[in-house]
Amino acid sequence: MTDETPQTPTEQPPQVKMQILGQFIRDLSFENYLVRKGVTGDVTPDVQVQVALDAKKRQADHQFEIITKFTVRSDNKTDKAPLFLMELEYGGIFHVENVPDEQLHPFLLIECPRMLFPFVRRIVSDVTRDGGFPPLNLEMVDFMALYRQEIARRAQEKPTETVN
Template sequence: MADETTNGADAPALPKLQILTQYIRDMSFENIAVQKGLGGEGKPDIKVQVNLDAKKRSEDRYEVSIKVTANSTIGENPVFILELDYAGLFVVQNVPKEQLHPFLMIECPRQIFPFLRRIVSDVTRDGGFPPLNLEPIDFVALYKAGMARQAEAAKQQEPAGTA
């Protein structure tokens, strides 16, 4: 027997997420090893940084971007630098205001990450290196870490209380 209360007029509207488009906002790849005539001997050390950003574009449209920076070195010698700013334009509806920020910073990046991952792999391969396959990102943990950093920064900026 179906529960008819979920289809009634009193039921809250379900959140809606629609990807309108996704695109590369900015990208740079530098093959430093070839430019400096360095050999690729040794195992490279690759450091990857990820940053997220979200901006309201209209009533229910938001642009969410993932910025990835990957630096590869062998010893002290830089091998390559990849900077990629990948964004998506989303329609987000029926998300309560207090849940909108986490929704934008967790769910939207989760939707476009596979496409960013493919671009990183292709660019590094086309740049003359083995493809850099990014590990899956836990956007919930990334969001919580970012919020903790913001809270700590705000706490440090507060003036010391008087006793």
């Protein structure tokens, strides 16, 4: 018999830990143009949704603040009259560990907003319903595609450096 210790399989990287420590509405506005100005004739809503994301490190170790910014605008298809405008900034405080540095930025701007989205969807639905419109159920947002678009946009903005 040999006195060798059994070899352990290759070590697995530590498992990613993510926890939502808190959620909050940072800003919310709802402008109901239909009530203020009145729209005559048929109302056929055309809804546009814009999404922006922001992430920043907090002072505590492994904590990050993620803000999702939704702008929801509805115009009447027939005469382009505005029906409503909703702006919502919804945030979350996340505790994130064991994510490699090169993967942290996409993780914060893809996975964290995915966790917040059901709450955003509910707020948008409730506010539009309470504003006198049918509840608006937002379509799922592809945060990965949104992240890739932003990276591509930033790459195009960078001036091309020339070597002399």
